[in-house]
Amino acid sequence: MIASPNLSSVGAAAPLFEVERLSVAIKGLSAVEDVSFAINAGQTMALVGESGCGKSLTALAIVGLLPDVAERRHGTVRLMDHLLSELAPESLRAMRGTAVSMIFQEPAASLNPLMRVGEQVAETLVVHGRATRPEARATALGLLAAVGIPDPEIRARQYPFELSGGMCQRVMIAIALVAQPKLLIADEPTTALDVTIQAQILDLLRRLRAEHNTTLLLITHDMGVVSDIADKVCVMYAGRIVEEADVEALFERQYHPYTRLLLRTIPTLDGRRKTLLPTIRGNVPDLAGWPKGCRFAPRCPLADSRCALDAPPLVALDSDPQRKSACWHAEKVMERIR
Amino acid sequence: MTTPAGRPARRDALLLSVRGLKVYFPVRNGSLGSASNSLRAVDDLNFDIAAGETLALVGESGCGKSTTGNAILGLVDRTAGRILLDGREIGGRSREARRPLCRDVQIIFQDPFSALDPRRPVGESVGEALFLQDGLRGAALSRRVGSLLEQVGLPASGAARYPDEFSGGQRQRLVIARALALEPLLIVCDEPTSALDVSIRSQILNLLSDLQERLGLAYLFISHDLLTVRHVADRIAVMYLGHIVEEGPLEQVFEASRHPYTQALLSAIPLPDPKQQRQRRAPPLPGDPPSSIAPPAGCPFVTRCPDAEPQCRRTPPPLTRRADGRKLACFVR
Numbered sequence A: 001m002i003a004s005p006n007l008s009s010v011g012a013a014a015p016l017f018e019v020e021r022l023s024v025a026i027k028g029l030s031a032v033e034d035v036s037f038a039i040n041a042g043q044t045m046a047l048v049g050e051s052g053c054g055k056s057l058t059a060l061a062i063v064g065l066l067p068d069v070a071e072r073r074h075g076t077v078r079l080m081d082h083l084l085s086e087l088a089p090e091s092l093r094a095m096r097g098t099a100v101s102m103i104f105q106e107p108a109a110s111l112n113p114l115m116r117v118g119e120q121v122a123e124t125l126v127v128h129g130r131a132t133r134p135e136a137r138a139t140a141l142g143l144l145a146a147v148g149i150p151d152p153e154i155r156a157r158q159y160p161f162e163l164s165g166g167m168c169q170r171v172m173i174a175i176a177l178v179a180q181p182k183l184l185i186a187d188e189p190t191t192a193l194d195v196t197i198q199a200q201i202l203d204l205l206r207r208l209r210a211e212h213n214t215t216l217l218l219i220t221h222d223m224g225v226v227s228d229i230a231d232k233v234c235v236m237y238a239g240r241i242v243e244e245a246d247v248e249a250l251f252e253r254q255y256h257p258y259t260r261l262l263l264r265t266i267p268t269l270d271g272r273r274k275t276l277l278p279t280i281r282g283n284v285p286d287l288a289g290w291p292k293g294c295r296f297a298p299r300c301p302l303a304d305s306r307c308a309l310d311a312p313p314l315v316a317l318d319s320d321p322q323r324k325s326a327c328w329h330a331e332k333v334m335e336r337i338r
Numbered sequence B: 001m002t003t004p005a006g007r008p009a010r011r012d013a014l015l016l017s018v019r020g021l022k023v024y025f026p027v028r029n030g031s032l033g034s035a036s037n038s039l040r041a042v043d044d045l046n047f048d049i050a051a052g053e054t055l056a057l058v059g060e061s062g063c064g065k066s067t068t069g070n071a072i073l074g075l076v077d078r079t080a081g082r083i084l085l086d087g088r089e090i091g092g093r094s095r096e097a098r099r100p101l102c103r104d105v106q107i108i109f110q111d112p113f114s115a116l117d118p119r120r121p122v123g124e125s126v127g128e129a130l131f132l133q134d135g136l137r138g139a140a141l142s143r144r145v146g147s148l149l150e151q152v153g154l155p156a157s158g159a160a161r162y163p164d165e166f167s168g169g170q171r172q173r174l175v176i177a178r179a180l181a182l183e184p185l186l187i188v189c190d191e192p193t194s195a196l197d198v199s200i201r202s203q204i205l206n207l208l209s210d211l212q213e214r215l216g217l218a219y220l221f222i223s224h225d226l227l228t229v230r231h232v233a234d235r236i237a238v239m240y241l242g243h244i245v246e247e248g249p250l251e252q253v254f255e256a257s258r259h260p261y262t263q264a265l266l267s268a269i270p271l272p273d274p275k276q277q278r279q280r281r282a283p284p285l286p287g288d289p290p291s292s293i294a295p296p297a298g299c300p301f302v303t304r305c306p307d308a309e310p311q312c313r314r315t316p317p318p319l320t321r322r323a324d325g326r327k328l329a330c331f332v333r
């Protein structure tokens, strides 16, 4: 058991995982600002947003793997009764193997290129005390089979470059599962994969959830993936969460202009073809040029002078307390953006 | 629409024909121990594109989409096959055969960041072909570059600025302006929006469709984003392991695909709508595509196909036209 500060306030109904006011800076520039969310046990939350909006930094800050140029400015991260944000690096490292695991976008790059994949799984088993060295090989084969690798005996003897992207991602997932983590963080786990392989990996994640009640924080920019697997969604834009909702509710009704516009620009399977698609004017701002006030204001059709000056906080709506939006005009979004 | 003399003005007239195109790449060590020592990136491809239309080329990574586009542009050597533009062979060794390549066929790549020379003002990149091919100089060149920039929704004054002053979406506009300079008939668009922010993509897609409308351009639109393809394309060709397995009008293929691979591909697209998606989700197609170095003897899809019969393992099914007008390469369907 890992020592961690006691949290008397955590009751039985508290969410399994909670992030509060997390902020990350890159070379003094704010890259993630005041990000808060909570995930219940067994739930899948999608953190969705465009490239550069701070999704990966959020995940890396949670597990204590921020790159050197980045620094966590403040914020608390709690998993069950462990305050991850207060743990010393060694304790956090121990947690990473046991309570929380992370898988990344580039499966091949996250594996050791010089080690057979079966050995990599076996090694992790031994390190985590899940198996003795003599047992580890057989257990590893079982894990490879469990994540759907065909011919695990043959594959276990191969190196990462001999495996397809989908198979490498399965190996990564097998490694992440060794410790049977309570929380699995998957950063764009299918972005590098083809759709038929993506469907296999999403299916695998769904099965894990059903069999082990694994809680999943899934990072993606793909609204299709969100629709497929998430229970709940946080939408990020330029370092902040701008909207939070249960997945079906979010697609039915949007309380933030960015979410509303983004969903409308994506072609659908039943929309009219060959029409001009709705667009969002302007460009995604970069770190150095994040606007004051609401960061979406320069692109927002609803923006007024207040938006340009004051940043709207992410708050529950009076009219719909299940929903949160960071927009001064949240209630007008559906009627004003058609 | 202005069409210089001698160019096919009529939309729907046959513009490009690809016949028996093969592109094999040599493989250094036959590590798979097979007799074959080449990688069959594109294996006997046949298709046509009409003036003014968009043909989408879809399929999974490595199936040969980009190689096909590159072969049309003469950017890779073909192993076999003919490519005819407006009835004339293009991309042969002679100067005459290569000429149309510089002018009538252009390409836009996925990555707008590496596509422009960072040390030159963008106007020079956009106008380079006009300078080299058409000998335009001075004020005439600047005027033409300015109007190209305006055509893609950028201010003419942008010509003096450098690539790093432009965002990803703007750079893709510059790349499109450069492709338009010589008034091509066909543009190969190789994943033109996949490197762009999601919120910028629809701007670029709209620009491409607007240009097509105004200039009568034909597109070979290469993409793995099937929802985008459904929106922009007139026809679709589905590739698997270097072969076209199904080809037809967009609606026909999307609404009633017949090849088992097309069906698996379409049902694997996650729809951006949770209710719809959770209803239609099908068990995923198992397995990975086989290696193009040691492809199966029969049908390229046989190793993953739920319907495979003994003959599928023996001979490759030819791509044949069916009663409903589409082309299909399958013995069973």
Ligand SMILES: Nc1ncnc2c1ncn2[C@@H]1O[C@H](COP(=O)(O)OP(=O)(O)OP(=O)(O)O)[C@@H](O)[C@H]1O
Binding pocket: B025, B026, B039, B040, B041, B059, B060, B061, B062, B063, B064, B065, B066, B067, B068, B224, B292
């Ligand atoms: N210059 C080359 N030399 C050797 N092999 C190549 C070369 N170019 C492509 N290939 C191989 O040819 C096959 C087809 O590649 P191609 O780039 O056409 O695929 P694609 O369909 O465009 O895939 P993606 O969706 O990943 O862009 C692949 O196996 C690839 O590795």
Ligand SMILES: Nc1ncnc2c1ncn2[C@@H]1O[C@H](COP(=O)(O)OP(=O)(O)O)[C@@H](O)[C@H]1O
Binding pocket: A026, A031, A049, A050, A051, A052, A053, A054, A055, A056, A057, A058, A067, A069, A286, A287
């Ligand atoms: N190691 C790093 N060095 C410099 N800048 C970084 C680094 N990692 C991330 N950033 C910057 O921080 C911002 C957020 O990055 P990230 O969290 O990776 O975005 P996302 O995962 O949403 O695409 C981006 O502007 C990115 O360029």
Ligand code: SF4
Binding pocket: A256, A257, A258, A294, A295, A296, A297, A298, A300, A301, A302, A303, A304, A307, A308, A312, A326, A327, A328, A329, A330
């Ligand atoms: S706060 Fe203002 S600028 Fe920001 S999203 Fe809402 S309306 Fe638009």
Ligand SMILES: [Mg+2]
Binding pocket: A055, A056, A057, A187, A188
């Ligand atoms: Mg990322």
Ligand SMILES: [Mg+2]
Binding pocket: B065, B066, B067
């Ligand atoms: Mg390609």
